[in-house]
Amino acid sequence: MRSPHPSQIWRGLLDLFLQPNCPLCGRSARNIVCIDCDRQIEACRYPASRHSHELNQVPLFAWGQYDRQLKRAITICKFNQQPNIARFLGEKMAQAQELVPKSIIANPRLNIVPIPLHPQKLRMRGFNQAELIASRFGDRTGLRVLPHLLKRIKNTKPQFETKSRQEREENLNNAFMVDRKFQSLYSQTNFSVLLLDDIYTSGATIRSAIAALNKAKIKVAGVVVLSKTSY
Structure with missing residues (x-):
């Protein structure tokens, strides 16, 4: 030998x-x-039959359950300054070809809009995990990512610190607005967005974001999230 x-x-x-x-x-x-x-x-990934849900007549697509190691990965990513975990999880989500129906992805005017952080929180963390996930998802699907279309204008406290559904809704009320400098873009015919976030719990964050987009007459074709609680 x-x-x-x-x-x-x-x-x-x-x-x-x-x-x-x-x-x-x-x-x-x-x-x-x-x-x-x-x-x-x-092991936290949902089977294909459980990817799809609905939120106020807007389809919601979740990659996995916010539990066990997926929950731990998201927590460490956000609070231990580990942006590479967000990219890794974004790649996983992007590889799930069945996650978002082709009928939605096929729209050439569809854009991905990650849920933004408030500027103060972004400075503290150094990155927006939703934006990093969206970047990987956009690379795989060929969809354009617009990380600055939606702005977070209210520095809300973390949702896990709220004690009731009503408090969660009030915490996120009028938290977002659309940046008007993109008006020439989003006023185009058939312009629509796919909202993207890392976690879906009560839906208060997503509902507030949808309200801001609808106010600007922007169509929300769907919402895609990395994880969803059994809330």
């Missing part, structure tokens, strides 16, 4: 020690997350 060449041994040692650790469990990982955590995230 031939002994491995010294360069192969050296390369193997480098791979072992330079390999990044999984941000979810701390074990070594060849990808953004390790194989085991990847499997656990996939």
Whole structure:
């Protein structure tokens, strides 16, 4: 049996020690997350028959359940400054060809609009996870991403700090507005948007965003989210 060449041994040692650790469990990982955590995230994925829901006559498409390792991945992404997790999850969502019907995706005037963060929160976090997910989704589907069409004008407290559905609705009331500098774009015939966010809980955030878009006479063709609670 031939002994491995010294360069192969050296390369193997480098791979072992330079390999990044999984941000979810701390074990070594060849990808953004390790194989085991990847499997656990996939286990949260909804079957195709459960992707679709409805929100005020607007179709809602959810990739997975906001639970277990998917919930942990989103939390670590947002609060431990791990933007690569958002890109990784966005790629997963984009690969789910059955997630959004072709009848919606096929519209050449369809655009992806990620739910924005308030500027103050964006400065603190350094990135908008919904925008990073949307970027991957747009790359896969060929849809244009418009991260600045919708603005968050109200610095709301986190929804998990609210205690009732009514408080959630009041917290997000008039939280968004459409940037008028895009008027020449969104006033075009058949212009429509696909809203995108990382988490859907009570729907207060999405309803507020839809209200702002409708006020500007922009059609919302659907909502796509990475995860949905059983709320």
